[in-house]
Amino acid sequence: MHCVIGEVARASTFLARALRCSTIKRAINNGPDSTSETIFALSSGQGKCGVAVIRISGPASALALRSLTGPRQSLPTPRKAMLRDLIHPHSKEMLDRGLVLWFPGPHSFTGEDSAEFHVHGGPAVISGVLEALGSLPNLRPADAGEFTRRAFHAGKLDLTEVEGLGDLIHAETEAQRRQALRQMAGDLGRLYRDWSQRLTQCLAHVEAFIDFSEDELMEHGVLNQVEECLSVLRGEIEEHLRDERKGERLRSGVQVVIAGATNAGKSSLLNLLCQRPAAIVSPVAGTTRDVVESCVDIGGFPVLLSDTAGLRDTLDSVEREGVRRARERVQQADLALVVVDSSQLFQDALHIAAALSTQLAEVLPAGEGPARCLLVLNKSDLLSEEQHRGIMGALRERGDLPRACLLSCHTNSGVNDFLSLLKDAVQTLCADPLTGGPSLTQARHRAHLLECVRALAQYRQYRDLDLALAAEGVRLALTALGRITGRVGAEEILDIVFRDFCIGK
Ligand SMILES: Nc1nc2c(ncn2[C@@H]2O[C@H](COP(=O)(O)OP(=O)(O)OP(=O)(O)O)[C@@H](O)[C@H]2O)c(=O)[nH]1
Ligand SMILES: [Mg+2]
8 A cells, every 4th residue: 555655656746847847848948849859648547547558759759669668679660569578768677568659750640750658557657657758868748738739730630620639538428429520530620621722712813803904814704703702602601600509519518407496396307317316305395596517418419407496486595596596597508498396287277288388487588598498297196197188188289388298207207208308309409410511619610700701791891992902801711711720820729729638638
């Protein structure tokens, strides 16, 4: 035990010291030639595991490989795993026996000479190899996302692909993984590059017209072609923007709020959906006051569920705040699950549908709530057959009510039907990552695309007044598109994009 604690302490002291050194080094050398440094990091996850992967990238990678595997050993065949003893270059102590891989640049992830050590995933082995690498000249620990940053600078990935890679690492559901893989494969980048190429062509024609039209060297109708091309392009970009944020929603999760009167069974529904007692359930009306959140996977789609305080007038100031928060959540949510106690509903048998409308209006004041909502009629176990039939009949007759289902959080009856209704609703709110064009997945993309559309409007506004000013609009549109893929102004955007990357990626 003592020994393990000692190893962990040694590893963290070493890492802290190495990170301090690397920060100082970078403060001195903050320019683009920081890529002449060789970086290393543990690329697999932290903690004990069967195999850990330590990655190196930069000009001293071959030296590092040789230093740890013995100078007499030849470099491994490129991209082929070789079993080697790993020896500390100074103490000559054996650190582990593991696989080494050699990726000579430019055919590597970063485009630079790179290597990987696949070692046993114990803390002492990992810290031993990291310390051995840190003791070599010109090697330093990598910053968060630095391998990917180098890949971007080497032109291996554009910014949308970098974002796709980041999303893939964070993907928690199947649909998120599909969308991230598609973006990482370059689908979105290709779409934006195609638009850029068409814009570049238009700009070239407009500039040629400005320069040569007086000499009558230009064909007639060039500007008409430009006009036609820009208007088609604008239509395509606007269509791409009219996505109701589906791609962004799939990336960050669908916000689903559970709302309704006190004691309807909202917290019971939350617990049922997340399969754990996330919220307190009790027969006391007004049990939940704060918003209780839980992330769940609904049919491969990420959902952030929020259970809220039951809506009622109250003199209790804490509960009043809870009700205010509940209403705020309802307004922000993509989908509301309006929970109703069906056994209470039946007391007003003649007016079931009217009573449901009233409860809905209580949760979703006109024009304020989310456009989409599902009615969850809970506590069906308390209904007689006849009552059950009465409610189903009322739902059938009133086509203006949202989609509804009758269920019991106690007996689980009706839960499967509810889940498929919920999955349908969530799926409609998200992009389908397998069909259609690629979706924009970040607010950043949207902002640059809107900038692009505005710049194209400048072309239309000035084309008959001042062609040079109109051409400037096309140039601005191109810049806006270039910012999405990182072709333009990358440095200022890079820090934002790489913020979520971890060390070793
Ligand atoms: N019979 C029956 N009782 C249920 C069902 N679902 C919930 N209950 C009970 O109803 C009571 C209230 O449930 P909660 O889940 O706390 O209701 P809530 O809507 O969160 O209540 P507040 O937080 O007070 O607004 C508890 O006693 C639950 O056990 C159900 O399907 N059938
Ligand atoms: Mg509750």
